[in-house]
Structure formats: C-alpha cells, structure tokens
Amino acid sequence: MSTTRTRRKNGQQTVAPHERLEKSDLIEIYRRLWFARLFDEALYDAKKKGRLRRGNVYGSRGQEAIMVGTTYPLRPDDFVSPIHRDMPVFVFRGMTVEQVMCQVWGKAEAPTRGKDSWSHMGDMNLGIVHSTSMLGSTIAVACGVLWAQRLDGRRDRVLVAYTGEGATATGPFHEGLNFAAVHKLPLIVVVENNQYAYSTPVELEVPTKTVAERALGYGIPGYSIDGNDFNAVYDTMCEALAHARAGNGPVIVECVTYRIQGHADHDETRARNYRPVAEIEMWEKRDPLTRYRQYLLSTGQFEEAELPEPPADIKERIERAIAYAISSPDPEPHTALEDIYDESAGVSL
C-alpha cells in the first residue's frame, strides 16, 4: 500500500514530496507533526491536573498535517495568521515554545503581556498577524497587511490566513476574500474544515458540498483536500503559493479534517453527545501521524527505528517550556491600564 499522493496539473504528473524534499526535511516534518500532537497532549494534561488553572485549551488532535503542511513550504518573509487550533504554527514561524506557554499561562513576558489568551497573539517582525475571537475578521485584516506590501513593492509576499468552516459564514470572510480577489492580493485562506463549529455541523454552516466551492463566487481557485494527508496539504500549498506569488490573486484551500476533541477542554463530555461516537472513532482511524509514518516507510528511505512514536526529546522540550512559564512572573495589576493608547507620536495632549 502506498499513500504517496500524486497530483495532475495540465495532464502532467507532479512528483511526490519525498522526491523533491531532502531526507532531513522528511524527518523534520515528522518531528513537527509530533510536536503538534504532544503540544496538545501536554496542555490537556496540564489543565486536567490543575497546573493550568485559567483559560480554555482548544484541542488540535488530528489537525496536525494542516499546521505542518501549510507552513513548511512558506518563505521566511511570508505572513501567517493562525487561529485557536494552530498553536504550534506560532512555533513553526519563529516564536519560542516558552513565549507560547507564557501566553497560555497569562504571564508578564507573554507576547500580549497577559492581556489576551491563547492564540490571540502575533509578532509582525516574524510575520505573524494577530487574530481575534471573531475568526472571519482576520481575513479582512489580512488584506491590509498585503496592501502595505503592495505599497512597498513587495507583491510576492504571501499571507496564509487560517479559519474554520464556520467562520466562512461570517460577513468579514466574504468582504475580505472579495476585496482580495478584486485587487488580486496574494492571500491563501486555509479553511480547517473540522466539520463542527462548536456543536454546529458543517451542513448548517455551509450550503454547498464543499467549502472550497465558495471560491467560485470570487473567481479564484478553491481546493478541497484531505487535511489528514500531509502530502496532499503540502502539494496543494505549493500550487497555491505559486499561484498567489505570481500575482494571480487569492486561493481557498479547504482541508477536510475532523475535530476529535470537544470545542475546548470543557466540552469533552457534551461533544460525545452532540456527535455520533462512531463518527469520532472512524476519524481516529485516519490519524495523520500514522499515515505520514506509513508514507515515509513506503518510500524505502527509512527503517522503523528511525521513526520513533514519539521522538524522544520533544515531550521534554515542551515540558521545559511549561515549567518556565509556570515559574515566570505574573503581570503587575497596574499594567492592565498600559497599552490602551500609544502616545509616542506626540500629537495628543
């Protein structure tokens, strides 16, 4: 059995990733998939054991191939705007694990200085655009980041904006994509279609068979792919990036996956009531990590022992960052009133 995925473009067969990527890349991808898995497990565990006492943990189990596959082909100067099930993307794009954990624990040295929680952070120096809880809003904000690049003559910098299938029902998603398409901005909207927006199933959010069909309304390409297949995600992103970089405008990449966990850690019980358990169990069998490992073995380049499950050092790396965050100082109460206004321009009394 081979999970090697080939794609047809203009009748030509493209080569599988393992024929284009170095063996070291394949290993790095494998490690990143495991990083994402262990990151999720560590935070669920911390919440369960009371080491993390505030905020929700938004699970990403089963969505790892999307995070890794959409970021691996990016250039260092590209932009991303990750959402709540993409926490490892912050690390893949240059934040330290310590910074991310300080954010989760609401610490003074977190990117938001403890002001906001979880994924609502960014760093424009790293090309990470801050998102909000209103997921669709960021699609429109992305247009502005790209407009700034246009003004600077940098039309080939791509922005990958993540969103959920539910957020494609919002107005800003439409206004943002419409604007991007009219002005041919290099925006790639990755729709993590995990089939549930909290408890609402995709068919109550989207009237078409796929989310990607929304692209028809903007006259842009829309892909609907297996989001649990790393190679499918990676290959599609390579195509989408080439399209956007060449000045052809935005692309929708719908990654079909499944939210194995609840909406957040508080939702684990109810999430097994508002969804059929058999459905959850079916998707657990489509695990992206298992599939990628099988793919690597099928290439003939790897021995079983080269692909430990999980790689030994990653859990320890995450634990070290958690310990760092727990022991790092809380923000001083008075700092709650800082950073509301920036008066450095000196034009206000």
Place this chain on the structure above:
Amino acid sequence: MREVTFLEAIRAALWEEMERDPNVFLIGEDIGRMGGAFGVTEGFYERFGPDRVVDAPISETAIIATCVGAAAAGKRGVAEMQFIDFISYGFDQVVNVAGTYLYRSGGKTPIPIVVRGPSGGYVGGSLYHSQQFEAWFFHTPGVKVVQPAFPDDAYGLMKAAIRDNNPVVFYEHKFLYRRIKGHIPDAHEDYIVKLGSARIRRYGEDITVITYGAMVHFALEAAQHLEKEGISLEVIDLRTIKPLDMNTILESVRKTSKVLIVYEAPKTGGVGAEISARITEQAFEWLDAPIMRVAAKDAFVPFAEPLEKFVLPSVEDIVFTARELAAY
C-alpha cells in the same frame, strides 16, 4: 493664510499629509476616479494613483480592516465612510480589532488609522444619512473621537489624527461642509491641533455651554441672542470628544457655576451624560444649578422636515434652556 470652506480644509489636510508621508493612503467607496460622494478627495486619484487612493467595493468591514492590517505593517490608512452611519458595518473592526490591537500586541503594534466621514442631520438625509454615533466609540477604549466645528480645527485636527498612532474616528458634519468658511494656515506652517484640546469659542460669565460639531454654531447663535437679554454664555468647543479636555471644562465651570451641555445625538447615553457625571464628581461644590442638557430626542432622525425639526435640537432649544438655567 487661505480662506476655505470646512470641506476644503479637510481636503487640504488630507492632501498635505499624502504629500508629506508616503505611508499615508486613502480607501473608500467612490473616492478615486469620482473624487468622493461629497468631493472631498477630488484630484487625489490623478495625483497619487490607484494604490494610494483606493476605490474599494461596498465593504465597510474590508475598508476599515485594510487600514488596520496595513497599519500593523507600518502604514497609515484613512478610510472614508461615504456616510459615517455606515460605520456600523465596520463596527467590529473599529471596536474589537483596531481598538484592542495595541493592547493584545503587548504594546508593540500601534494602529494608526483614521475612519472619517460625513455625519449629522439638518439636511433631510433621513434615517441612515443623518446620525451621530460618536457615543459608541466614546465608550470604546483604545479609540479616539474627533469632531471639529471650524475649518482651521478641521484642518489641524485631521493632520493630528493622521499622525496619531491610534485609531481615530473623525466626524465631519455635512451641514458645515459648504456653509462654513474660514482661514487656515499655509501648508508650509505644518499646523496641527493637538487631539484632546478643547477651545473656548466665546468667553462669557453666566453659563458654560459645552458642545461640539454643528452644535457649536447653534450655541454661538444662541449666545448672541441671549447677550441682548443680559445672559452671558461661555461656549466651549470640545473639538476632540475622546480624549476629553476636562481641564478646560472644569476651569470654566468654576467660573460660571452653571452648565449646559449641547449635543446632536439622542440624549440618553450620549457624550453629554458622561460629561455631566464627571462634572458632578469633580466640581459638585462649584455648581449653582443642576447640569442641563439639550440634545436630540430619543428617536431616529426622520425624513420629513417637521419631523426632523421636532427631533433634532435647535437654537431655540438652547436659548430656552439657557434662560431657565440663568433664572435658577
């Protein structure tokens, strides 16, 4: 000095800021090839081109969001709402996205944007072309709110708003656009009016009138009228509603001991309510009478002339209430 209309003063400020700083760009509906519904940006497209004078689709959210995203990446976008009423479409962008951005970026990512557009009534604009929603943004942390009444202030405040590092909602009263003329400094003087500074437009002894926008002109007219009756009004033009210049307000209150607040928006929950509360908290012992308000009735701004006149405040309303206060 140049003599210009209120509208021309705004145009001059936008033009000169575009010339001064290549990071400044304009975006809105019909602002490019057409030059804007009211003609504020006439000639800009030809001078600055389509990337800096952006004709956007009818998408207030995307228009404001484009300014926000560009600001995060170092630019200074000025969004035109064809009528400021339509900012309701972009409310989330102003309040939840722009307003919070600096805060949630740990102070690292300021959002210098201006959302500007024609506001206010008295022109038969009816429900969606007449409103004064400044209280929404007055209530929002992280956002500044400006409403000038005279060309020189419109000119200096617009320049300050563009140079400010925060989101600014800039109300341009359409009743003033072509009715009010005045002198503005020449371009080379680089004149700005600092945000957060009120200006006393008429000095008086008996009653402090605190107001902004078109109501400043109404208050000045009322003051002229009342002068003949021996009632002396001091008229404070706030110019910036947020931040609020409490020093100028309190200084005047301590002189007159009577306060009349005039605003064009619906009375309940308006800016005047907050000003009244602050005066009560900070200068209660100086007051000789209850703080009074003249504002719109708690209704929408209707179309038919008798209806609009009934809802919106008038010079007569100010005169009547000031007489009551003077006699208290």
